[in-house]
Amino acid sequence: MTSALLSRLRGTLRIAGSLGHWRVVARDLLHNNEPLLDEDIHLRAAMDWLARSQDVSGCGGLSAGYSFRRGWLPPYPETTGYAITTFLRYAQRTDDNSWLERAVRAGDWEIDIQLPEGGVRGGQGINDEPVVFNTGQVMLGWMALYRATTESRYLQAALRAAQWLLQVQERDGSWRQHTYEDTPHAYHSRVAWPLLEVAEASAESKYRTAAESQLRWVIGQALPNGWVDGMSFRRGDDPYTHTIAYTYRGLFESGLRLANDTGASALKLARLGADRLLRRYELNKPHPHAEPWSLAATLDWRWQPSDDGSSCITGNAQIALLWLRLAHVDKQQPASSLRWLNSALKLLDQVKATQSVGSRHAGIRGGVPGSNPIWGWYLRLTYPNWAAKFFADALMETEGVL
Amino acid sequence: MIVGLTSVARVNPYATLLIDELRRRQVPVDFVLSAERGHTGDLWERWKRRGFAGALEAIRRRAGGNSPGPQPLAEAASERGLDLSLPMAAVCKRTSTRLLLVQSLASRETADAVRARSTEVLINAGGGLFRRRLLEAPSRGLLNAHMARLPALRGVDVLEWSLLLGEAPGVTVHWIDGGVDTGVILGFSPLEVATDETLESLRERAVVLSARAIAEQVARLQQAEGTVETSGSNAVPQYFALHPRLRQRAAARLMENVD
Numbered sequence: 234m235t236s237a238l239l240s241r242l243r244g245t246l247r248i249a250g251s252l253g254h255w256r257v258v259a260r261d262l263l264h265n266n267e268p269l270l271d272e273d274i275h276l277r278a279a280m281d282w283l284a285r286s287q288d289v290s291g292c293g294g295l296s297a298g299y300s301f302r303r304g305w306l307p308p309y310p311e312t313t314g315y316a317i318t319t320f321l322r323y324a325q326r327t328d329d330n331s332w333l334e335r336a337v338r339a340g341d342w343e344i345d346i347q348l349p350e351g352g353v354r355g356g357q358g359i360n361d362e363p364v365v366f367n368t369g370q371v372m373l374g375w376m377a378l379y380r381a382t383t384e385s386r387y388l389q390a391a392l393r394a395a396q397w398l399l400q401v402q403e404r405d406g407s408w409r410q411h412t413y414e415d416t417p418h419a420y421h422s423r424v425a426w427p428l429l430e431v432a433e434a435s436a437e438s439k440y441r442t443a444a445e446s447q448l449r450w451v452i453g454q455a456l457p458n459g460w461v462d463g464m465s466f467r468r469g470d471d472p473y474t475h476t477i478a479y480t481y482r483g484l485f486e487s488g489l490r491l492a493n494d495t496g497a498s499a500l501k502l503a504r505l506g507a508d509r510l511l512r513r514y515e516l517n518k519p520h521p522h523a524e525p526w527s528l529a530a531t532l533d534w535r536w537q538p539s540d541d542g543s544s545c546i547t548g549n550a551q552i553a554l555l556w557l558r559l560a561h562v563d564k565q566q567p568a569s570s571l572r573w574l575n576s577a578l579k580l581l582d583q584v585k586a587t588q589s590v591g592s593r594h595a596g597i598r599g600g601v602p603g604s605n606p607i608w609g610w611y612l613r614l615t616y617p618n619w620a621a622k623f624f625a626d627a628l629m630e631t632e633g634v635l
Numbered sequence: 636m637i638v639g640l641t642s643v644a645r646v647n648p649y650a651t652l653l654i655d656e657l658r659r660r661q662v663p664v665d666f667v668l669s670a671e672r673g674h675t676g677d678l679w680e681r682w683k684r685r686g687f688a689g690a691l692e693a694i695r696r697r698a699g700g701n702s703p704g705p706q707p708l709a710e711a712a713s714e715r716g717l718d719l720s721l722p723m724a725a726v727c728k729r730t731s732t733r734l735l736l737v738q739s740l741a742s743r744e745t746a747d748a749v750r751a752r753s754t755e756v757l758i759n760a761g762g763g764l765f766r767r768r769l770l771e772a773p774s775r776g777l778l779n780a781h782m783a784r785l786p787a788l789r790g791v792d793v794l795e796w797s798l799l800l801g802e803a804p805g806v807t808v809h810w811i812d813g814g815v816d817t818g819v820i821l822g823f824s825p826l827e828v829a830t831d832e833t834l835e836s837l838r839e840r841a842v843v844l845s846a847r848a849i850a851e852q853v854a855r856l857q858q859a860e861g862t863v864e865t866s867g868s869n870a871v872p873q874y875f876a877l878h879p880r881l882r883q884r885a886a887a888r889l890m891e892n893v894d
Contacts, residue, residue: 515875520763521791522876568800568872571881578878635880 247302253594254301254614261606266586272628278590278599279625280323280332283316285595286618287335293342297357298603299596301614307358310346312619313339314353314371319622321381322629333381340378343371344390351397352411365401365408368394369424376430388434395431398424399443406446419463420476422451422483422499429490445495448487451480452498459505460534471531471539473611474510474548481506482555489562507555509536511576514552527583528552530604530611543609546587546602550623553580557630564634574634581631584624636857637754638662639773641740641762642669648708648719649842650760651726655715656850658730662857665752666733669723670740670762707829708839740765746772756853759811767813776818777811778852780845782838784823785809786867789816790874794841795834795885804828804837806845808852809867817867824848834886 260267286296286305294308295316317336324332346354352363353371372391379387401410407417408424425444432440454462464480465472481503488500510528513536518525529538530545560573587605592598601620603612638657642650654664712719727734737745740762749757749772757773759765759780770777783793785807790796797804805825812818826844828837877885 512873524876571796571799572872572874575875575878575881578880582878 247304251301251594253592253597256592257589257597257602257607260589261608267589269582269585270590272631274590275585275588276323276625276628278588279601279621279628280319280599282599282601282616282621283319283618283625284335285599286621287313287339293338294346295339295618298612298615298617298620299600300616301607305596306615308342309357309618310343310354311364311367311370312617312622314343314367314374316618316622317343317374318377319625319629321377323625326629326632336374336378337382340374340387343374344386347390347393348397350400351393351395352401353394355411363397363411364413365398365411365424366413366418366421368398369421369427372427372431376427376434379434388431391427391431392435395428395440395443398428399439402443402446406443406448406450408447413466414468416468417450417463418466418476419451419454419461420479420483421447422481422487423479424483425451426483426486426490429487433490441491444487445491445493448484448491448495448499451484452495452502455502456534458534458536459502459509460536461502461506462534471533473531474528474545474552475611476548477506477510477532478548478551478555481510482551482558485555485558503555504559507552507559507573510552511556511573512536513538514580515576525579527605528580530609540610543604543606543611544583545609545611546584546605547611547617547620547623549580550584550601550620550627553577553584554623554627554630556580557627557634560634561630570634574631577627578631581624581627584627588624636662636756636853637665637752638853639666639668639749639752639754639757640664640760641757641765641777642667642723643671643740643761643763645671645722646720647723647726647761648712649846650723651717651719651721652708652711652715652843652846653758653760653850654726654730654732655717656846657853660850660854660857662850662853664730664732665754666735667723667727667760668735668737668740668745668749668757670737670745671723706839707836707843711843740769743768745769749773756856758849758853764815765811770811770813775856778821778849779809779811779816779818780849781807781809781816782841782845783807785816785820786871788874789869789871792877792882793874794838795877795882796874798885798888799881801888804841806841806848808848812867814867814869815873817869820865820867821852822848828889832889834882834889837889 289305290296290308292308294313297306297309299305317339320332320336346359348354348363353368354360355362355364355367372394375387375391403409408421409417412418425447428440428444451461461480464476484499485503488496488503514525514528527544528549529540530543531540533539556573556577560570563570587602589597600616601624603615603617603620607614640650640653657664708719724734735748746768754773755775757777759777783797784802784805788796794804803825805823807820807823809820810818824844826841
C-alpha cells in the first residue's frame with residue numbers, strides 16, 4: 234500500500250518536475266500547435282528520437298517509449314521488430330550505414346530473446362509468454378533484414394516464428410490462444426502479412442495456407458459497411474484508430490501478395506475500410522473548405538466517433554500511411570491516387586503539429602505522442618516508439634508518391 | 636419569375652456580378668438572403684482548430700495583397716461599371732433588391748421567408764451545405780454553378796482538381812439536391828485559360844463565368860425555353876479541399892499548360 238502510494242507520488246513528481254512536460258501540456262491546453270516544417274526536418278527528428286529510444290535501452294531493442302510518469306520505458310520486442318523496417322528504409326534513403334547497423338542490432342536482439350518454441354515475447358521488457366500478434370510484427374522486421382542482408386539467421390528466426398504461429402492457429406484461421414485477452418482479433422490480418430512474406434521466401438505453401446485461412450476469418454467478420462468486428466483490444470470496446478489501421482493495413486498488404494479470390498476480397502475490404510476512414514475524416518469539419526477536425530480516437534461500427542475528446546495520433550499516422558500505400562499502388566489512376574494522397578497529407582500535417590522538433594527534452598524532441606491532447610486516453614502522457622515509427626514511415630512513403 | 640440569392644459574406648463579388656448578369660437578361664433579383672458571418676467568427680473557428688498559430692495565419696491571409704497575373708474580376712467589374720468591393724447592403728440598395736438578413740440559412744424561419752415570397756428559383760451565391768427545408772422552399776429549386784464538369788468532379792476545390800487530373804476546366808450549372816453535387820445538370824460551360832494565368836486568376840475567371848452561365852440558365856427558365864437536363868450521380872467519388880502541396884502542383888500544371 235505504502236509502496237504503491239510512494240510510486241504514485243514519484244510519478245506525479247516526475248510529471249511535474251520537468252519543464253519539457255509542462256510545455257507540452259500548456260501547448261495542448263492552448264491548442265498551440267507545433268509549426269509545420271520541411272518534411273526532412275520532421276523525418277530526421279523522428280528518426281533521431283527512435284535512435285535515442287534504442288540507445289537508452291542498451292540492448293539493441295527499442296524502449297517502448299517515453300512516459301511523463303515513468304521516464305524511458307523498458308524495451309518492447311513487438312515494436313522493436315517492426316521498427317527494423319523503418320531503420321532499413323531510412324538507411325537506404327540516406328545512404329547511411331549506421332541505420333542499417335541499428336536495424337541489425339535490433340534484429341539480433343530479437344533473435345537472442347526469441348522463445349525456444351519460436352514465438353516472440355509479449356509486453357514490454359522480457360516476459361515468458363509468447364504472443365501471436367507480437368510474433369507477426371517481429372517477423373516483418375526479420376524478413377526485411379533478410380532481404381537487406383541475405384543473412385540466413387533472420388529467415389531462420391522468421392521460419393521458427395511462423396512454425397509456432399501455425400501450431401497455435403485455430404481451425405477457422407483465427408488465433409485465440411496467446412492473444413490479448415485470449416480472444417481472436419481482426420488486426421491479426423497483420424500476422425497474415427508476414428506469413429505470406431515467409432511463404433514467398435521459403436517457398437513453403439503451408440504458410441500461405443495459414444495466412445489465407447486467417448484472412449478469410451477476418452473477412453468473415455466484416456459488415457456490409459466495411460467495418461470489421463473484433464478490431465479492438467477488448468471485445469465489446471470500440472477500437473482505437475490504431476488497431477483499425479492495423480486491421481486494414483494487414484488486409485491490404487496481404488491482398489497485394491495474393492493473386493487469388495482471397496487476396497481480391499482482402500484488397501476490396503481494405504479499400505472499403507480506407508475509404509470509410511477517409512470520408513469520416515474529410516466530412517468532419519465546420520464547412521466544406523475548412524481543414525478537417527482531428528479524427529476521433531475511437532470509432533464505433535457505424536464509423537461514428539465514440540471518443541472525440543482526443544485523437545489517437547499513432548492511429549492517425551498509420552491511417553495516413555495506409556492512404557499513402559493506396560496512393561502508391563493506384564499511381565496509374567491519378568483520380569484515385571491523388572485523392573488518397575490529398576487526405577494523407579492533411580492528416581500527416583496534424584501529426585506534425587504534435588511533434589516538438591525544438592524541445593530540449595530528449596524524451597519529447599522528435600517524438601510523436603500517443604494522443605492529442607497529450608492526456609488523451611490512448612497512452613496518456615506517453616510518446617510510444619511506434620507512433621514515431623509510423624510517422625517516419627508515412628513521411629518516407631510520401632516521397633515515393635509525390 | 637421570382638428569383639432570390641443566398642449570401643454569407645458582407646462583401647460578395649460573385650453575388651454582385653450575378654445580380655448584374657441577371658438584370659442584363661431582364662431577370663430582376665427579388666431578394667438577397669444574407670447570413671453574414673464576420674471576421675471574428677472566422678478567427679474563432681481558426682482558433683478552435685489550429686490554435687493561436689491558425690488565428691495568426693488567418694490574419695496574415697486577410698492582410699495579404701493581390702497576387703501577380705491577370706485580374707479577371709477587376710476587369711469584369713470595370714467593363715460593367717461595377718464596384719465589387721461594396722457590401723451587399725449597398726449593392727442591394729443600388730439595384731433595388733431586398734436584403735433579407737437572417738440568423739442562419741439553415742433555420743426554419745429562413746425557409747419560411749423564401750416560401751412566403753413565392754420564390755421560384757433560389758441561387759447559391761454562398762452558404763455551403765443547405766438543409767433540405769431550404770432546398771424545398773423555392774418552387775423550382777436551388778441553382779448552383781459548380782467550378783468543374785459534373786458528374787465527374789464532385790466536391791470542393793474542383794477547379795484545381797480539374798487541372799491536377801488533366802480535365803478541361805469549366806463551370807456546370809445544376810440544381811442542388813440532398814447529395815453533394817448530385818442534382819440534375821443544366822449545362823457545362825468551358826473555361827478558357829489565358830496566358831500568364833495563375834490559380835487565383837483562373838478562379839476569378841471561373842467566378843465571372845459562373846455568374847454568366849447561371850444567369851443564362853435562369854433566363855432560359857424564365858422564357859420557358861427548354862433546358863437540357865442530365866442526371867447527376869453519386870456513383871463517382873467526392874473530392875475534398877486540397878492540401879497546399881497539391882495546390883502547388885495544380886499551379887505548376889497550369890503553368891505547363893500555359894507555356
